[in-house]
Amino acid sequence: MLIDQLPAQRWGSAPRTRARAARRRAPVLVVALGAACALLAGCGTGPNQAGAAVIVGDSSVSLTELQARVDQVLNRSDVMTDLTARGNTAADIARFVATRQVQHLLLTQAAQRDGIVVDDQRVDAELAKPDTAQMLDSDLVFDPVAAREAIRDQLIAEGLTAKYLDRLAITVDVTTASSREEALSKARLLAAGPAQAAAVLAADGPNAQRNLQLRAALVPQSAALFLFGTPAGQVVAxxxxxxxxxxxxxxxxxxxxxxxxxxxxxxxxxxxxxxxTMDDIGRRLTQPLAEQLGVRVSPRYGTWDPLFLSVLPPGQQPSVVLPATLS
Structure with missing residues (x-):
């Protein structure tokens, strides 16, 4: 099982839109059924907090605010024509906006924790770059306030990468399964203790790798993968x-x-x-913080996936995360 066989992150879960500027890679679409009108109409209580769309620790974004951001996209006929022609629904847009709002709260908390300061002058300089407008358009950001927020998030993510990339190291065991049921069974054994984990890995033979030691700076294109963000003492599938x-x-x-x-x-x-790449790695570095603070998303948008740091469509099962006994 080679590291480059692991899935790419899908944090944006972004709807397919026009080609992005060269400095940004087109995000992956998670196609879903349904319409945001049905998901967003008659907004009731959020996840354990009335009126909240997403909650990260003690911070939240209201249903009203998130709806306003979604409406900014839905009201752009030129953008919607392009998005719907590519097979997207309003529900995809709502999930993308919800995902980005969770990530915004995580990046804000990470910046406070690590002392990363992004002043207005840096944001102004980034906004003045010729390809920034196209990047924001591709990220479905059309409001000046939201644009500054998106740029600040990007710069925070870059700051996290600059701080940690050269110091990030992991040791992991990796194996595979051919169904969710098998994955759950193996995950429980891997988490049960060293002896059980060793037995699973030995039985899987060449499909497994034991004691794989990786430094992010040596494999930077893979540093945004979930295994680099997963805390020690966990089994994930x-x-x-x-x-x-x-x-x-x-x-x-x-x-x-x-x-x-x-x-x-x-x-x-x-x-x-x-x-x-810097933006991707920086967002990945918020994964342990997301677990520490806790992320809750209103079920009208879907389910938060702790490995891909994105909102999945309603009914789609998130990744498996189990605490592991290491000794």
């Missing part, structure tokens, strides 16, 4: 192929962000990374 049904299971035995810099001449420096 997620579907990596639908046909045939393939699940990837990862047991994280060590994760460190405070070690000495890599110091390897083959390592990739932050200066060599593109903006999109």
């Amino acid at each position: 997620t579907q990596t192929s639908a046909s045939p049904d393939v699940w990837t299971l990862v047991r994280v035995t060590r994760r460190s962000t405070d070690g000495p810099p890599v110091g390897d001449p083959n390592a990739t420096s932050v200066a060599q990374l593109g903006v999109q």
